[in-house]
Amino acid sequence: xxxxxKQPKRSSETxxxxxxxxxxxxxxxxxxxxxDVDDILDEIDxxxxxxAEDFVKSFIQKGGQ
Amino acid sequence: xSVRRVxxxxxxxxxxxxxxxxxxxxxASSLVVNAYASATVRARRARWDFxxxxxxxxxxxxxxxxxxxxxxxxxxxxxxxxxAILTNGARLYVDHAHPEFSTxxxxxxxxxxxxxxxxxxVMLDAQRRAATLPNGxxxxxxxxxxxxxxxxxxxxxxxxxxxxxxxxxIVKHLTPFFVSRxxxxxxGRVGIGQDGRDSGFQLSQRADFFEVEVGLETTLKRPxxxxxxxxxxxxxxxxxxxxxxxxANLAEVSSYxxxxxxxxxxxxxxxxxxxxxxxxxGPVSALRAVSHDPSLQHTVTLxxxxxxxxxxxxxxxxxLARKYVEDRYGADADDxxxxxxxxxxxxxxxxxxxxxxxxxxxxxxxxxxxxxxxxDRDGLEWDDAxxxxxxxxxxxxxxxxxLYHRLVRAGRIERLxxxxxxxxxxxxxxxDTRAYFRGRCLEKYPDAVAAASWDSVILDLPGRESLxxxxxxxxxRGSQAHVGxxxxxCENAEQMFTALTR
Numbered sequence: 027x028x029x030x031x032k033q034p035k036r037s038s039e040t041x042x043x044x045x046x047x048x049x050x051x052x053x054x055x056x057x058x059x060x061x062d063v064d065d066i067l068d069e070i071d072x073x074x075x076x077x078a079e080d081f082v083k084s085f086i087q088k089g090g091q
Numbered sequence: 092x093s094v095r096r097v098x099x100x101x102x103x104x105x106x107x108x109x110x111x112x113x114x115x116x117x118x119a120s121s122l123v124v125n126a127y128a129s130a131t132v133r134a135r136r137a138r139w140d141f142x143x144x145x146x147x148x149x150x151x152x153x154x155x156x157x158x159x160x161x162x163x164x165x166x167x168x169x170x171x172x173x174x175a176i177l178t179n180g181a182r183l184y185v186d187h188a189h190p191e192f193s194t195x196x197x198x199x200x201x202x203x204x205x206x207x208x209x210x211x212x213v214m215l216d217a218q219r220r221a222a223t224l225p226n227g228x229x230x231x232x233x234x235x236x237x238x239x240x241x242x243x244x245x246x247x248x249x250x251x252x253x254x255x256x257x258x259x260x261i262v263k264h265l266t267p268f269f270v271s272r273x274x275x276x277x278x279g280r281v282g283i284g285q286d287g288r289d290s291g292f293q294l295s296q297r298a299d300f301f302e303v304e305v306g307l308e309t310t311l312k313r314p315x316x317x318x319x320x321x322x323x324x325x326x327x328x329x330x331x332x333x334x335x336x337x338x339a340n341l342a343e344v345s346s347y348x349x350x351x352x353x354x355x356x357x358x359x360x361x362x363x364x365x366x367x368x369x370x371x372x373g374p375v376s377a378l379r380a381v382s383h384d385p386s387l388q389h390t391v392t393l394x395x396x397x398x399x400x401x402x403x404x405x406x407x408x409x410x411l412a413r414k415y416v417e418d419r420y421g422a423d424a425d426d427x428x429x430x431x432x433x434x435x436x437x438x439x440x441x442x443x444x445x446x447x448x449x450x451x452x453x454x455x456x457x458x459x460x461x462x463x464x465x466x467d468r469d470g471l472e473w474d475d476a477x478x479x480x481x482x483x484x485x486x487x488x489x490x491x492x493x494l495y496h497r498l499v500r501a502g503r504i505e506r507l508x509x510x511x512x513x514x515x516x517x518x519x520x521x522x523d524t525r526a527y528f529r530g531r532c533l534e535k536y537p538d539a540v541a542a543a544s545w546d547s548v549i550l551d552l553p554g555r556e557s558l559x560x561x562x563x564x565x566x567x568r569g570s571q572a573h574v575g576x577x578x579x580x581c582e583n584a585e586q587m588f589t590a591l592t593r
Contacts, residue, residue, distance in 0.1 A: 063464055063468075065501075066461075066464075066497075066498070066501055066503065067464055067465065067468060069497060069501065070461070070481075070494060070497060073484075073491065073492050073494075073497060074477075074480060074481070074484065075480060075484060075492075078475075078476040078477040078479070078480040079476040081480055081483075082239070082476050082479045082480050082483060083112075083476075084107070084112035085105070085107055085112075085233075085238050085239075085483055086107075086112055086238055086240060086242075087105050087106070087107075087116070087188070087189075087237075087238035087240075087242040087244060088116050088187065088188035088189075088242060088244075089187070089188075089241075089242040089243060089244060089310060089311075090103045090186065090187040090188065090189045090242075090243070090244025090245055090310065091103060091186065091187065091244065091245035091247065091309040091310055091335060
């Protein structure tokens with residue numbers, strides 16, 4: 027039941043897997059992957075808590091089980 | 092057995108009050124639990140029946156009438172003791188300084204994931220309701236296991252096992268499995284060491300908090316194998332294995348494999364199928380070393396002298412499990428057992444070749460991939476607060492803020508369940524365990540249930556002097572097949588009780 031991987035691979039692996047592809051194709055795909063990565067980071071930038079340092083510092087828990 | 096057995100999970104959620112780091116977490120946890128309970132639990136609030144601490148089975152030793160005499164006390168419980176039993180058979184309560192959701196008893200790993208995910212939705216609902224209370228501050232909940240400053244809180248699994256299995260066998264065969272399974276079900280963590288003093292990424296939220304191999308404690312000197320012995324079932328026949336070493340998972344595949352593969356390994360232990368000794372030298376330090384190496388290249392030394400990576404050690408268990416299922420069931424193996432085996436094999440195979448290819452299935456990989464993308468784009472070092480924030484916010488249970496949820500929405504995380512299945516599990520009990528009886532009683536006779544627990548439902552019936560305790564000691568009885576028709580038929584608790592005891 028392996029699932030198709032929809033997300034881009036890391037850039038180093040991307041290069042390996044597309045080595046044999048024609049030049050233009052590589053460029054196009056690389057561009058598509060980069061924009062895919064940018065999209066998700068842009069989206070996450072929008073929801074990340076504003077002051078990372080303060081937010082992380084103030085997350086203090088009591089121990090549990 | 093196969094992957095099927097009576098099982099369940101209990102998750103303590105991280106909690107903070109927005110803008111008030113000094114807020115009392117017990118008060119906040121109680122607010123959350125009570126907000127949900129008062130909005131959703133009808134009529135009286137059934138109490139938890141503390142049968143393990145109080146001799147309820149000996150009616151002479153328990154003053155039940157006093158409990159019943161003051162119903163206001165039932166809804167206005169002491170802070171810190173907030174507790175609700177839900178119509179899905181689950182328990183929502185405050186444990187230590189965290190709100191906790193314990194799933195009802197289920198019999199398959201996929202059902203365990205379903206009610207565990209329903210627990211997230213119950214918490215989300217509770218959090219939203221708490222925020223609407225007068226003077227209610229937004230309370231944030233996180234499905235994670237550490238604050239990165241030295242505190243950890245648990246995500247436990249429970250598995251019903253045969254009492255006849257020697258505990259020493261469990262320790263021997265389960266320890267190497269637990270040392271290595273984090274490559275599949277680790278939730279990922281930014282920071283190394285209990286207080287995160289060293290920077291970097293590790294596979295597991297919990298690994299650094301385990302200090303001994305075997306023990307009874309759960310809050311200090313945490314053991315890889317926990318010996319708590321509360322079977323919540325006939326102790327002559329069963330033990331409940333209380334597993335405290337897991338991470339709280341958000342990814343359904345991680346969670347499903349965690350429960351499914353563990354259940355399979357337990358089946359092999361029970362059936363004395365594991366003749367190969369996979370014992371690891373120094374399991375506590377091995378556990379941490381495996382967690383600290385996301386490249387998955389770290390090798391552990393087995394007592395027989397071999398050195399294996401954690402993935403290879405998991406492959407040893409997979410190999411044995413395949414043989415076991417083939418040997419015991421052949422072509423008759425049930426679908427979920429075959430599915431767990433196939434997924435386990437596929438995941439291990441890809442972890443061996445290209446771990447990052449698992450980013451749609453495993454929590455730690457999904458998290459690491461996101462972190463690496465941020466590192467690439469923004470040139471961040473591992474000690475950058477932004478990466479710690481991403482780690483934390485991955486587990487924020489709000490769909491609009493939680494990064495796991497954002498990845499799901501962006502189609503980057505595979506799901507095994509759909510929203511409708513999870514939503515219905517917030518209210519409906521599983522049909523194939525005693526949770527069905529408990530949940531249906533609470534749903535249909537809310538005024539009559541004075542208390543309940545895993546192994547009892549206690550009724551307060553009009554005209555009867557004392558409370559009536561219905562024991563539910565067998566986890567597989569009280570199912571829909573047993574009592575469905577009876578509950579459908581009986582208009583009130585008195586009728587049901589009379590029919591049951593006739």
